[in-house]
Amino acid sequence: MxxxxxxxxxxxxxxxxxxxxxxxxxxxxxxxxxxxxxxxxxxxxxxxxxxxxxxxxxxxxxxxxxLPVIPDPRKIVCVGLNYEDHRIETGRDPTGYPVLFPRYANCQVGHGQAMVKPRNSDQFDYEGELAVIIGKAGRHVGRDDALKHIAGYACYNDGSVRDWQAHTHQFMPGKNFTTTGAFGPWMVTSDEIPDPSRLTLTTRLNGEVMQHANTDQLIFNVPFLISYITSFMELEPGDVIVSGTPGGVGMKRTPPVFMKDGDTVEVEITNVGVLINPIVNEA
Structure with a gap:
């Protein structure tokens, strides 16, 4: 449903x-x-x-x-560098554990709402991702039990302000500008998606395909992420894990391609839906 x-x-x-x-x-x-x-x-x-x-x-x-699928999540845990082609295009070294950073509820919008390019940057980038919505609380969840804790799945655009993201080795500033992320259009309940590793993710900018990957390419898959995150904190119902973006981001293209006023960005995931957002300049 x-x-x-x-x-x-x-x-x-x-x-x-x-x-x-x-x-x-x-x-x-x-x-x-x-x-x-x-x-x-x-x-x-x-x-x-x-x-x-x-x-x-x-x-x-x-x-x-x-509105965002979960307008009031207590936690949004994002995963960086979780597709090998994206890790390679950024020049980052492999890691034994996932790169995690927070987003906050007021920095996301719903399907059809405008993602806002900040006035103090011209490096507003798209990142199509699979969002995982937690349905059952858990701490120290084993990988074999992890999928039982999922309520459903949605599309996510982890809009990234690249120059601010690069201020330090911590990603947080570039990931939390107000209304720069998008979450929707809805949650497809987990009974309809028994295996989140068998989905196809496509990101389009003004109709042009920019990212295309299968979720079986995740370096750290969904069960691993749930198990790892719950090893240090409890995940609660309504919490969201944003599982990472594939290669093809705008900042690594030649020349770079960043989102601008008047653009339209789409994130499509098979069996989930299509998240569509216009881009506008901050007033």
Whole structure:
């Protein structure tokens, strides 16, 4: 099932996508939950799926504003240099453990919303990635059990401000400018994607393919990431792991290709969907 977060008439909600419409799950779940994260935290994903399968459409998708799939995650853990072709194009040495850095909720937007190129940089780059949404809390999770902790998957564009990212060896500044990342359009529940290593990821800029890879090319796969991250902290329902981007990023092209005002960027993942965002300049 596809589950999304949205806004309409000034009110935020969450629902199940049915064709070109959305079923509002807030009233169907007794007005008990105010976000998908709260649904996951109460172990009510099954109830949401059942309600979505039985409910009737409330709004056309064209009439709602897409919000980030999880608008209020407590943690967004991003993985750097997790495809070999991307590691090679950046000139980085291999590592025995994944490169991790945080993003924060206010630096991401939903499908169809504008990703904003900062006024103090002209090096705004795309990074198409698979996002993993945690559905079950865990600490010291073994790799064999890791997939049981996943609620679903979504597309992510880890928009990166390259010059700020390169200020030091820490990535955080270039990854957390306000409204530079995108998360959506929805979450496809894990029962529909039993193996996240069998997906194809494609990033397009103004219709031109810039990145194309299979998720079996991840250096550290999804079970490894969950096991490694939970070895030092608990992952909670609604937390997000952004699993890394393939080669073909704009900064390593000749000449470099960066996103600019008026561009459109798409991240497509098979069996998940297409995340589309326009690019605008910061006011």
């Amino acid at each position: 596809r589950l999304m977060s949205f806004e309409i008439d000034g009110k935020t909600s969450f629902g199940a996508v049915e064709g070109d419409a959305v079923i509002d799950l807030f009233p169907l779940l007794g007005q008990k939950y105010h976000s998908l994260r709260e649904v996951l935290a109460d172990d009510a994903l099954g109830k949401a799926i059942q309600a979505g399968s039985e409910g009737k459409p409330d709004h056309a998708l064209k009439d709602v504003t897409f």
